[in-house]
Amino acid sequence: MKIANLDFPDKCPESCFEKQGPFYQGCLCSRCPVFNCPVLIDPDDYRYDWAIQFYNYINGGNEPTL
Numbered sequence: 001m002k003i004a005n006l007d008f009p010d011k012c013p014e015s016c017f018e019k020q021g022p023f024y025q026g027c028l029c030s031r032c033p034v035f036n037c038p039v040l041i042d043p044d045d046y047r048y049d050w051a052i053q054f055y056n057y058i059n060g061g062n063e064p065t066l
Helices: 048-058
Strands: none
């Protein structure tokens, strides 16, 4: 899936440690483009600065700082 001109997986990666935690309005998953696009937010409307943070995180980087 293309979000903010970056290639993201179509579903949440199995290796994401956030999947083990509770889901609530402010959790990291609730801000993730993989979760939010395209169901809640159009991929072209997702914040570019957040997309870069999540892109790096999904590809082995540090937890996003939003």
